[in-house]
Amino acid sequence: MSGRVLVGVKRVIDYAVKIRVKPDNSGVVTDGVKHSMNPFCEIAVEEAVKLKEKKLIKEVVAVSCGPQQAQETIRTALAMGADRGIHVEVSGKDYETLGPLHVSKILAALAKKEEAQLVILGKQAIDDDCNQTGQMTAALLDWPQGTFASEVSLEGDKIKVVREIDGGLETIKINTPAVLTADLRLNTPRYATLPNIMKAKKKKIANVKPADLGVELTSRLEVLRVDEPPQRLAGIKVETVGDLVSKLKETGKI
Amino acid sequence: MANPLRGEVFRLYKNLLYVGRDYPKGSAYFRDRLKSAFMKNKDVTDPEEIQKLVARGEFVIKELEALCFLRKYRAMKKRYYEPEH
Numbered sequence: 001m002s003g004r005v006l007v008g009v010k011r012v013i014d015y016a017v018k019i020r021v022k023p024d025n026s027g028v029v030t031d032g033v034k035h036s037m038n039p040f041c042e043i044a045v046e047e048a049v050k051l052k053e054k055k056l057i058k059e060v061v062a063v064s065c066g067p068q069q070a071q072e073t074i075r076t077a078l079a080m081g082a083d084r085g086i087h088v089e090v091s092g093k094d095y096e097t098l099g100p101l102h103v104s105k106i107l108a109a110l111a112k113k114e115e116a117q118l119v120i121l122g123k124q125a126i127d128d129d130c131n132q133t134g135q136m137t138a139a140l141l142d143w144p145q146g147t148f149a150s151e152v153s154l155e156g157d158k159i160k161v162v163r164e165i166d167g168g169l170e171t172i173k174i175n176t177p178a179v180l181t182a183d184l185r186l187n188t189p190r191y192a193t194l195p196n197i198m199k200a201k202k203k204k205i206a207n208v209k210p211a212d213l214g215v216e217l218t219s220r221l222e223v224l225r226v227d228e229p230p231q232r233l234a235g236i237k238v239e240t241v242g243d244l245v246s247k248l249k250e251t252g253k254i
Numbered sequence: 255m256a257n258p259l260r261g262e263v264f265r266l267y268k269n270l271l272y273v274g275r276d277y278p279k280g281s282a283y284f285r286d287r288l289k290s291a292f293m294k295n296k297d298v299t300d301p302e303e304i305q306k307l308v309a310r311g312e313f314v315i316k317e318l319e320a321l322c323f324l325r326k327y328r329a330m331k332k333r334y335y336e337p338e339h
Binding site for chain 1: 272278315319322325326
């Protein structure tokens, strides 16, 4: 297989940031908060770049949907080894309601347009935890899917995928073209160092609008409310076993 | 300071600063320690000595990358996977 790989990358709030809910409970505070590439997307990019280094595929194209800042995430993918990027411009209200179904439609349209052999995504985003985009994209393209991939090997025009499932591992063989979603143990993503980021500035990022791909961004979902998880109540310390027993009796546990 | 090495030192400083953005204790903390570490050696003139220090700096970059990766990996593992995994 000497084709093109499309990698979807998402710009999310950095995993180490303490999330704050907006005072009006309409969402989460994102202004001025540190953002970075979704950790599972990093693993997806790494896998694509590894395939290119093994000369199993020819070109890695990084795609991201979002406002201007999504370009930073694409630049990180380019610094990790992607050849070029595609920025699908979505901003304002459209971006707030952008969900897996829209992104899948966009990725499916791009996969066809770019004649991709493989679409690799992270298994889920750490902000919405949907775990849907990969699966939906495969369905829209009518391509086989290898989700929760912890090992990927190309065998001729087929792909062997070892999947992480409850209670163990499942090995499947699927035809190409296909969609894969990356799980944590697939690989160790390389660091995008400053020299690589500088070199990546020469690589091209194309600008596309969802309308150009024939995708409508109307949302069928409305977020009603966002709340913080309930505060964990402090524990009570007791001095003796007798105290423990009486406390348990008090609160009706025994 | 020997001219070609001057460039190397500046590049090292910028690269370290970049990696320090993800430092667990905060980028400001890292920046202060980085600056004082470099300032401590500002009067070194022996080119061999400078090369050794630059090599040490590059080693620190590798260590920081590993540190940040491990921290992220452990956080993801804790959040998304069952303890027995």
